């Protein structure tokens with residue numbers, strides 16, 4: 001039997017999902033950066049993305065680039081670089097997203113020292129209020145970047161639907177395109193890359209509403225989970241189950257649905273509330289909140305419901321299931337983005353690549 005808990009990764013589904021998205025984007029003149037952070041840049045998964053047609057890999061964490069260094073395509077750093085890591089950024093990645101001139105100056109110094117040219121995509125904040133410069137700072141910032149050696153401004157980009165939940169649309173992405181054209185006119189430099197966001201921008205393609213000049217997207221969730229993220233809809237022709245969580249039953253007993261005794265606080269400082277559904281058959285699975293936030297798990301057996309979890313124990317109700325479970329049986333779950341991120345990061349969860 002395989003190790004539990006484990007996450008099973010189906011590489012053929014990753015390849016297939018990538019192919020669908022790369023093809024759709026290619027038809028619209030859009031290059032896709034395949035985002036590896038949600039699966040901690042496990043090399044086999046990154047390779048499957050490349051087999052599916054990806055020609056640029058992107059991650060938020062420098063450590064992850066070490067794992068995919070052998071893949072000979074362009075690497076893009078998604079999180080704004082730390083000044084303290086400027087040297088490593090230049091040695092590990094070709095391009096980075098930036099919004100601070102102080103950091104870009106350090107990247108310039110590091111590049112000169114390493115005899116390299118590091119590429120810069122300047123991030124513009126279009127209202128989501130995560131990273132990016134405000135529009136009144138664009139001209140002064142670009143003027144400064146163009147005076148630096150060792151760095152080359154190759155484009156601009158934006159990030160939406162991450163902090164503020166702002167949905168990309170023809171207006172805000174149109175604004176990005178206008179800014180790019182203005183920069184080209186004013187500074188006589190070509191904006192090779194106009195990076196129009198993440199998986200939340202994909203719905204615009206389907207509707208034919210993507211501004212034409214947008215030629216780059218950074219896609220993570222849509223590739224790995226087959227889902228666009230503006231509205232959370234599955235993407236036609238893709239798989240939503242490339243990743244599956246398997247956990248093992250360590251206790252199976254009939255018990256009341258309401259605890260007996262005075263209710264204080266649970267292990268996480270919350271006071272739980274219970275409804276009385278009588279005696280139920282409950283299974284304890286050997287996985288817990290140290291590994292995953294259990295609200296983002298969906299049992300494959302639709303008759304199972306999640307009751308709750310502590311650090312190391314996940315309690316599910318199997319009373320209505322058509323299957324007769326036993327201690328030692330495995331239970332499978334589909335996984336949402338937040339859970340996938342945590343499960344891939346947990347060293348207690350075995351990663352099985354199929």
Ligand SMILES: *Cc1c(COP(=O)(O)O)cnc(C)c1O
Nearest residue numbers: 035078159198199218219220221
């Ligand atoms: C994580 C990240 C992405 C990918 O987002 P998905 O929703 O997974 O497609 C794109 N851009 C940046 C800057 C990111 O941090």
